[in-house]
Amino acid sequence: MIRNILMATAAITMMAGAAQAEGELNIYNWGNYTSPDVVKKFEEKYKVKVTITDYDSNDTALAKVRAGGHGFDMVVPSGNFMPIWIKEGLLLEARPDQMENFKNVDPQWVNVEYDPGRHYSVPWQWGTVGVSVRTDKYKGDINTWGILFDTPAELKGKVNVVPEMTDVVDAALAYTGGKRCTTDKEALKKARDVLVAAKPNWVAMEYSTIEKMVKGDYLATSDWNGSALRQRLQNPDIKYGYPKEGFTFWMDNLSILKDAKNAENAKLFMNFVMDPENAAGLSAFARYANGIAGSDKFMPADMKDAPELNVPADAQPHGQFALACPPEAVEMYTKIWTDLMK
Numbered sequence: 355m356i357r358n359i360l361m362a363t364a365a366i367t368m369m370a371g372a373a374q375a376e377g378e379l380n381i382y383n384w385g386n387y388t389s390p391d392v393v394k395k396f397e398e399k400y401k402v403k404v405t406i407t408d409y410d411s412n413d414t415a416l417a418k419v420r421a422g423g424h425g426f427d428m429v430v431p432s433g434n435f436m437p438i439w440i441k442e443g444l445l446l447e448a449r450p451d452q453m454e455n456f457k458n459v460d461p462q463w464v465n466v467e468y469d470p471g472r473h474y475s476v477p478w479q480w481g482t483v484g485v486s487v488r489t490d491k492y493k494g495d496i497n498t499w500g501i502l503f504d505t506p507a508e509l510k511g512k513v514n515v516v517p518e519m520t521d522v523v524d525a526a527l528a529y530t531g532g533k534r535c536t537t538d539k540e541a542l543k544k545a546r547d548v549l550v551a552a553k554p555n556w557v558a559m560e561y562s563t564i565e566k567m568v569k570g571d572y573l574a575t576s577d578w579n580g581s582a583l584r585q586r587l588q589n590p591d592i593k594y595g596y597p598k599e600g601f602t603f604w605m606d607n608l609s610i611l612k613d614a615k616n617a618e619n620a621k622l623f624m625n626f627v628m629d630p631e632n633a634a635g636l637s638a639f640a641r642y643a644n645g646i647a648g649s650d651k652f653m654p655a656d657m658k659d660a661p662e663l664n665v666p667a668d669a670q671p672h673g674q675f676a677l678a679c680p681p682e683a684v685e686m687y688t689k690i691w692t693d694l695m696k
Contacts, residue, residue, distance in 0.1 A: 376401045379619040382426040389639035410561045427614035434676040436468035446610040450476045455628035463645040475607035477645025483602040485595045486582040488573045496595035499529040505555040512573035517559040519691045528600030535679035546690040580642035583662040594662045596669035603675045
C-alpha cells in the first residue's frame, strides 16, 4: 500500500514537471542567427513550442522592448548594450550561474564586465567586425577600413555597409586615429566627415550580406566574421579582412526579459544552450564561436581552422572588445548617425 502511494506520488510529480515545461517560448533574436535544428531538439525534449522573431540591430531590439507589449520571453543583446538592458530593469536576474550547465561556460566568459558572474545572461556567440571582399574583383589590401572609407576604384558603387551604428562609427574613428567611445569633438568630427564623404561610394546600407556577396551584387561589405565564413563556403573568392587601423571583438548574450510570460521555459532554454553539443549546434548554423567549453569536439570540421574564426597573430593587437560607451558618447554617435542617414 505504501509502495503504491509512493509510486502514485512520483507519477504525479513527474506529470507536474512535464506540464510545467509544456507551452511556449518566444525568442527575439538577430535574423538568420538561431539554429532550427537546436530549436527542434529543445521543442522535442521539453514539449515547448518555440517562436523566433528577428531583429536587425541592437537599437531596434532595445526600442521594441522598451515600448512594451512585445510578448517576447528572451532577447540576445550584444555586450556593449547589456548594461543598458540591466540598468533599465528590462532583464530578469535569472541566475544562470546557478544552473546545472553553467559549469560548461568557458572561464574567460564568466566574469565579463557587462554582467559579472553572469547573473543575467549566458554566452550565445562571439566574433569580430571586419570587412568581406571579393578578391577575384579586387587584388589590393583587404585588411583596412579604407575599403569602406577611401573606396578603391574597382569597388566603388559595389560596397555595402552594415548599418549597426556603433560598429560603423567605431570603424570610422579607428580609421581616422580616434578612440572608440571618445567624446573628443575634433576626433568625432573627423569620423563624421569621413563617413559622409564615403557614403556616395556605397551601393547600400543593409544587414543581409551573404547572398548578395556570393552573387556579386556587392564586392565588399563591412561584416561579422561568421557571416563572412558563410559567404566563403559558397564562394572561395570571398575573404575576410581584419582592419589594421583597429577592429572590434564582441559577444552576444542570451537573456530573459523581466516581463517574460514563459520565464520557466526560458530558463530551460538558457540551461539547454550551455550544453556543449547544443552550443556547437548554434555555431554550426551561425558560424561563430560560442563561449562554451567542450563544444569544439562537436563543431563542424570546416570551422576548426577557418581564417574568419582564428584571428592572425599580427592582427590580434589591433582588436578591442566592445564595451558600453558613456551616455555622452552615445549621444554624439547618434548625431553622427543622423547626419549619415540624411
